[in-house]
Amino acid sequence: MNYPSLEKYNEALQAPARAIQDPQLRAGQLRTTGLGLPLALCGGFALTYTVDTGGKRFALRCFHKKSNDLEQRYQAIALRLKQLASPYFLPFDFIPNGILIDGNLYPIVKMEWAQGTTLAEFLERNHGNAAALTKLRQALAALSAYLEAQQIAHGDIQPENLMVNADGSSVQLIDYDGMFVEALRGSGATELGQANFQHPKRTASNFNEQLDRFSFITLDVALQALAVSPGLWKASNSEPSAIVFRRNDFLDPGTSVIFNQVLGLPGLTVPAQSLAQLADGPFDQVPTLADFRVQRGLGPNTIVFNPQGKPKDIAYQSPYTVCDAANFAQVEAQVGSRVELIGRIVDVTQKRYGRNKKPFIFINFGDWTGKSVKLSIWSEALRQFPSEPNSSWNGRWVSVTGLVEPPYHGQAGKISYVSIGISIENPGQIKQLTEVEARFRLRGGKAPVVTAGRNENILKGMGGAGNTVPRSTSQQAPKPLPPPSTPNAQVLQRMQRQTPQAVPRPTGSAPRPSSHQVSPGPRKTSSPKRMGAGAWIALIVFFLIVLRWCSG
Structure with a gap:
């Protein structure tokens, strides 16, 4: 079965009473971004949404990666865990027709929220x-x-x-x-x-x-x-x-x-x-x-430990697909997937939004006036930081793990821009790196031995695919981006009318124009075009003719 994408789930869950078929969940309140849009977390084959209803909290898990027998597997797992009734596992229900997307019903998992x-x-x-x-x-x-x-x-x-x-x-x-x-x-x-x-x-x-x-x-x-x-x-x-x-x-x-x-x-x-x-x-x-x-059943140690020895030529082995934060197309190809994003911070913007003037922060990895990648830290997550990110972060190299959210197309005066990125849920998602380590990881992310796609290869072997969004390499040109979907656009327009300080973004990813009025620096100019093969051949022929004429 092909499952809906992150964008489709986010659109449908803006009207949960219509999309969700479970009576208890459909009466609940979804956890949202700072602007009231569904907040998705990524885990395995499913996107996880938080639903509060009747004094209880549930995890709503929506499948977005396809597999020929995923539903049968979950049913077998559910049966065994119900038999065990162990406190090590959370009670959950597999609901085959749990959510309505574009007229079709898809399975969901309804799971009690874990404590701690x-x-x-x-x-x-x-x-x-x-x-x-x-x-x-x-x-x-x-x-x-x-x-x-x-x-x-x-x-x-x-x-x-x-x-x-x-x-x-x-x-x-x-x-x-x-x-x-x-x-x-x-x-x-x-x-x-x-x-x-x-x-x-x-x-x-x-x-x-x-x-x-x-x-x-x-x-x-x-x-x-x-x-x-x-x-x-x-x-x-x-x-x-x-x-x-x-x-x-x-x-x-x-x-x-x-x-x-x-x-x-x-x-x-x-x-x-x-x-x-x-x-x-x-x-x-x-x-x-x-x-x-107790060292039972272990053989003798045969490994020679020598930190000064010559290491094997092994690329960086990330648990997730490695993306260069300076490469918009590469990040865009991973919408709906968990990635390791590596980049150098260009600008940290601190703003407030909404009627209550809640604080938020954007961390930019490029010039916001074009196509750029950024991090969004909304007020709830910001409270977890012992010290807020600020301009002292500019120039730092960081590694960030998280779910890539859909791109947002914005307009600031005469400037049209597109942003894409990750919403930060806790400080541990962001780790500072040395430039040497960052570049090593970026090289590893593109090397054949990197193992980030191991699970995707298994899915393909089962007749499925790793993700509903096609992958691309850094050499591929970015695809033409469609305008925001109608449901999201309408929601964002209503928010702009009701709360002038709000920051419009679908699924918590895009900034409002005024948040970027401080430019991180001059825009990059395009580099000179390289000579094609034909031009080189013509030049060589010309020199040969000149040499022959001179020698003659």
Whole structure:
């Protein structure tokens, strides 16, 4: 089945009572952007919207990536989880005809909202709290043992799929798209999980109750290391998508700077050596976390650790498609997908909008008067920042993970502009990089060995595609952009009439003209055109004739 795009879902959910078929959800209130437009979060095969109704909060999950048997898989997963009735999982309903889009009904998942914060957010705040990290290690070990006992696997154990309570003593799983349950044995995986927490040799044929073992071991060693050395968080550039270790470390542990740092920490030599050995070995020989902790079933270490040694020629291995923030067409091709956006900040604009003068910030990566990429930080997210981004950020290189929102076409006087970008939900999405690291990641994002599209390749093999939006490379010219859809345009026009200070944008992505009156700098001029092949041939022939004439 082909599923609607992000734009289609956002349009339909501007009238939820008409689009949503579930009586409880259709009576609810969707979480929106600063302008009252649906706010979508990305997770696996589905876009997630937040719905408050009757004093409860639900996650409305709408599928936007196609697969021949996704619905059958979810039904099998739902049946098994209802049988278990475990607090590790959230109650949910798979509704085959849950939402109406352009006259067609599509499935949705209605899931109770998880309490607490994601593991990613928890670690942002507590990576220096040894007591909290110790409790968290115990909670994750208990979860690992439970999954092993039930012979099921989540398939994508990583910080954004784990919810943690305030003190780290209990955890809960979300996002069940890639789960293994007995009824699915032999069917193959639909995804390979987030690359920084997966065994390098994991393939689609590896689909059984052992899927989560390497992920749990990776997290366990990382948390143990942070408890001993909190400074490792910054030294390793840890973030929501990577805790201490990255896929690049697993591909070449011997020369990995991080592995060699962890080896030198008290009590970490053996765990770090064993983790490196597992990463270098076969996927199906990874032990349970319980066995790993007591060094049961592990072979002798054969890896030579030498941080001064010559590293393997391996490109940057991002868990997501890497996009250059200076390349509008490349980012546009990823609308509706989660990406790693890398770029140099040109301008930070601080403004207020609406009748209540709520603060917001735009972070621009280019000249806003043309086609540009930017970040939007709305008031709710802005409150989470310990210090607000300001002009001191200009010139910094950053890495940003998030969902690419649809482009917005705007008009500021005689200037027509188009903007596209990401809405920031928490500070951890933005990480500062050195220019050297940023350029390394950008090169890796375009290299053949990059693994960001691993899950998409699996989907294609199943008869599906990775996304409803076609991919393009940085060499492709940008496609002609249509004007804003009629429903969005009408909503934005009403907002402009009612709240003069509002910032019009569909799905929370585009600025109002007045927000950009401070230009980040002069516009770039076009570079001289290169000579074509024909011109070079003619020039060479001309010189040959001249030489012959002179010699004659």
